[in-house]
Amino acid sequence: MTVESVFPRLEPLLPQVRKPVQYVGGELHAQVKAWDSAAVRWALMYPDAYEVGLPNQGVQILYEVLNEQPDVLAERTYSVWPDLEALMREHGIPQFTVDAHRPVGDFDIFGVSFATELGYTNLLTALDLADIPITAAERADGDPVVIAGGHAAFNPEPVAEFIDGAVVGDGEQAALAVTDLVRTWKAEGRPGGRDGLLLALATSGVVYVPRFYDVAYLPDGRIQRVVPNQSGVPWRVTKHTVMDLDEWPYPKQPLVPLAETVHERYSVEIFRGCTRGCRFCQAGMITRPVRERSITTVGEMVQRGIAATGFEEVGLLSLSSADHSEIHEIAKGLADRYDGEQVSLSLPSTRVDAFNITLANELSRNGRRTGLTFAPEGGSERMRKVINKMVTEDDLIQTVATAYGNGWRQVKLYFMCGLPTETDEDVLAIAGMARRVIATGREAAGRKDIRCTISIGGFVPKPHTPFQWAAQLDHETVDRRLRALKGAVTHDREFGRSIGVRYHDGRPSIIEGLLSRGDRRVAPVIRRVWEQGQRFDGWSEYFSYERWEAACRDVFEAQPVSLDWYTTRERQQNEVLPWDHLDSGLDKEWLWEDWQEAIAASVDGGGEVEDCRWTPCYDCGVCPSMGTEIQVGPTGRPLLPLTPL
Amino acid sequence: MSRQPEGPPPPPVVQKLRIRYAKRGRLRFTSHRDFARVFERAIRRARLPIAYSAGFSPHPKVSYAGAAPTGTASEAEYLEIGLAEATDPDQVRDTLDAALPPGIDIVDVVDAADSPAKTLAELIEASRWSIELPGVSVAAAQKALDLLLAQTTAPVERATKDGTRTVDVRAALVTANVALTSANGPDPAAECARMDLVVQHATPAVRPDDILTALRMIGALTTPVTPLVTRLAQGLIDTTSPEDAQRLTDPLHGSRRSDSAVSP
Known part of the structure; x- marks a missing residue:
């Protein structure tokens, strides 16, 4: 059965939205294959705006690897901005691919690449626009199998309820393995229906299928254990x-x-x-x-x-x-x-x-030698030892001075705030380092118009790292330390004007922390903020901390967990972590x-x-x-x- | 002393080519900036001997004449490129068209040396626009147009980056006609009027959107479906043509208007 393009219905709406060209496709090397001759059809999504999603290497690689298979068709879809989302809802236009403008709901597999957890709300928008039930358990045989990938898939538990599966690690061979299993299942007349396919994907070890694992909790909120509820499903997915x-x-x-x-x-x-x-x-x-x-x-x-x-x-x-x-x-x-x-x-x-x-x-x-970027990450030598980024301040100053001496006019230095064991002094040390950078740099360059920009991000402890047990620093302290740093630089009469300080407020990092180290109990929070209109969490103009915080309070009210419990709590060695089975x-x-x-x-x-x-x-x-x-x-x-x- | 690029300066321009291209179908949604990126990459893929400016950030020698607004199609956009090696214009047309995505199509290429005018701007003063109005009857379109043409001025406000600007739609309108066209809207049975307008270029420019705004305000025009706007031609107003069938000269092949033709 051939699927119709939604483009004739979409086209009259495009003059009403911002940057309509992002929705028309037509990129050089985009591929449009015949629907009917494809045995397996993938819709690949990067869950952010086109301008961010299109260059993504992961999606481009899979798009090409899959389309090289003669009987496989792969198309791409990206998040639509709220202006088009509203028009699509008004006119009943489903989430579409940009290649042939086919409805995402008609594909066999809907693969979503999560480079960051901040794309989770956008997944829900896409599912809903595609008319695919948001809860995986409610999907019918005709709905696509929703598979997450990308770095965030190393702990997909917060979205476990919304996805059918997750591929952990490199996607090239895994995508082909999934394709083979789907092709066989379809050729054999879809034995066991949707569950039969999911079981085949899970028992092969290629895909983690959350529904085949039960999570039990201790009274204090920690996880007791995660066990498979189907025979043949691996205890740990590699x-x-x-x-x-x-x-x-x-x-x-x-x-x-x-x-x-x-x-x-x-x-x-x-x-x-x-x-x-x-x-x-x-x-x-x-x-x-x-x-x-x-x-x-x-x-x-x-x-x-x-x-x-x-x-x-x-x-x-x-x-x-x-x-x-x-x-x-x-x-x-x-x-x-x-x-x-x-x-x-x-x-x-x-x-x-x-x-x-x-x-x-x-x-x-x-x-032109405009800017060079270095990432010392920690302002003090002590801090850099904690993160195992061993570089002494003298070496760093020497390196940066060499850059100015070679004609580079601007050096950007990246740091993190909120690292484990960090004190106010560690962050203030960044100002001292920047002063030395400018002083030595002016000498090396023989001129005064050199600049140093320090750019600071909030540290978020991530799964599968030595800091996965660490307490995330509360956003009030992060903001206080960054303000103090900014003040120290601004009030420096000799060097302050040559130093720029860039940072964002610490609150989005707390939500990223919740989604990074969360477990399946976080899903209702994601769903609630999304229902309240939350979209594009990676964009400050759309992000609402208040909404996330309120949703955590409501959802976790009768539970032993909370936003703080997931973020600023240090974990002990014996705690079962939500991602231990991955x-x-x-x-x-x-x-x-x-x-x-x-x-x-x-x-x-x-x-x-x-x-x-x-x-x-x-x-x-x-x-x-x-x-x-x-x-x-x-x-x-x-x-x-x-x-x- | 600042660093300077090493090596000799880039080779100079030895030939200028004037190009007419079309922006069709879904590619009408490309903005001018989008088009410039697409075009300059196509030049590189086609391996044309384009000339570059000197300095640390060399730019290809491409000069664009005023571009049709994002979302409007065009059969007649113009630009000029500078080449560092003389190349056959027909060959440039073919290789460049092959390197561009379907929908951005090279229509014509000529050597600027063969033209009587030094710049493209001297050969362009007006545009012919087609506005298709699905769901609008010829009678309704004609009535709205008549009401607009009866005005001596028709000021329309438009929001720009620097605030609101007012343009006089009536003053820019040279000629205007209405005809019936094969329906193009979602409902094939519905009538579709087509306006054919010749609009004088001015600063600030009067865009097709401004004309539609004026038709809605003054002529009470309602458009159930987004109108489809296409630029059909650009050029100089051919004063020898009859007033009800105003022609524009072809900037690539037409001659420059003689001084006697300009005078009323």
Whole structure:
């Protein structure tokens, strides 16, 4: 049965909404396949506005991997802004894909990528507009199977009631495995109906299906246990790991939008995973081990990607790009290849060392040297030891001075506020560091017009990290410390005007904390705020802390839990955590010991956890339990000459 | 001393090409900024020898003539590009059109050296607009138009970034006609009037939206479905054409109006 495009009904409404081009599709490399000849049909969603969702690498990779299968059709959908949502409700237009404007409710699988928990309310809007029951248990055989992915899927419990399943870890092979199971189930006449499919997905180990697990609670509110309620369903669902990135050189044909988006560039992931061991960093913990893409594949992908898109910028992505074993050869090779061709290269730089500046100089050979970014994360040396980001203040100042000396005019420094054991002095130390940066920088640059911007985010403890047990700092204290820091900078007559301070209020972090470490009892809170109109929680103009706080009070009234209980409460070693049955490969003992070492480091300085790329160590448990290995070069091969793949 | 880009300056412009393009169907929702990004990327994909400005942030040499508003289709948009190597205009038309998404279509390319005018702006003073009004009868459209044309002035307010501005719709309207068209709205049985308007360019510009506002205010026009607006042509008003069938000259092929033709 062919599905009709909603576009003829949507089109007359578009002149009435802001930025209508985001809803029309038509991107270069977008694919529209015949509905009837597809055996399995995926609708892929990034649950935020098009301008944020379109550049998302995860969605673009899956879109291409799935559409390469001859009998698979994949289309994309994004969150519609409230102006269009209201018109769609008024005119009965369902949530649609931008590729062929087909109703999302007609697809077999509705895959939603959660890079952040702040997209949860937008999932509910999309489900409701798609006419898919919001509660998974109420869905019928004809409704799509709703599967969550992305980093937030490592604890999908707060949305467990709204999703049918979650894929934990890398999506490339997992999406194909899900496709195979759905294809077989459909070909065999849908044995067991919807439950039959979900059971097949769960018993295969590919998908975590929350409904097959029962959660029991203790009288004090903590979780007693989580147990499967179906035979054949694994006790713990393990994450997926793509081992050879050279075999998965996606995106090959990146989407080039008509509308303006947040990242206008060709991005290539130069490695996945990170073993620097920063204790706050969920991405670094859940994506182990490090798997490098080889220099030759990177070169081929860039060459082909630029030719296919016409983008003016190449981004070399990873969690810490300067750590690629052949990054210098990659940077130099690309700078040579694109010399005089109006292609700029960018390296999201976070590592604080001189090597990073050498790279940045290479990449900006013929470009303007405007800004460099470093992420010391902690203002005091003590704080940096707690988070295992070992860099002394002297080294940091030296590095930044070198940057100014090389013609860079502005340096941005990222920090977090609210880290475990943090005191007022730790945050105030950021002001002292910024003063030294400017003083030394003026000397190195030989001029006074240099700037330093300090940008501070609120720390949110995340699942599967050594800080998963930590108490989140209350937002009043975070705000007080940041105001004091801002005051110290503003009142500095000598340097204050060269230093910018950027921060947001601490309240959104508390809600992010609730959604990050919450369990299934948080679902009614999400549902309630959404029913009251909550949308786009990542956008300050739409976020309402008051609404979330009030919903927590109402929903948790007769329960032993509360907003504080989920956020500012420190957990004990023996507590069952909501995500314990999702296996990131990290040994919980190791995480706990690392947490204890962090606390010890706050008092006596402690020792550094070394990076296992260079100091072999299997203590974190990922490689032995997942059957994976670190994959790093150097290969010794040159980036040039480039040969077609 | 600030850093300067190393190496020689970029090669100079050796040829200017004037391009007419169309913005059709769903791509009419691209804004001018959207179009500029799409166009400049298509130039890179097509590997045209476009010239760049000098400095740390080189920009491709593209100059855009006034663009049709977001949401309106157009058969006649114009721009000019500067090339660093002389290239056959027909070849540019074909390769560029192939590199652009369907819906943004290159209609015509000519060498600016063959034109009597130094700039495109000298060849454009008015636009011909088609406004399709699904669900509006020819009689109703004609009545609204007659009421508007009977005015000596028709001020319309429009909210802009810098506050409210007032434009005189009546003064800009050169000619206006109403005809019946094949229905284009959701209900094929409903009548669909089509207005054909020649509008003088001015500062601030009078947009089709302003004309519709004036028709609603002065002519009591009601539009049950969003009207579909298309720019059909741009050019100089051809004073030799009859007043009820006003023609515009073709900026790429027409000659410059002779001085005698300008005088009334």
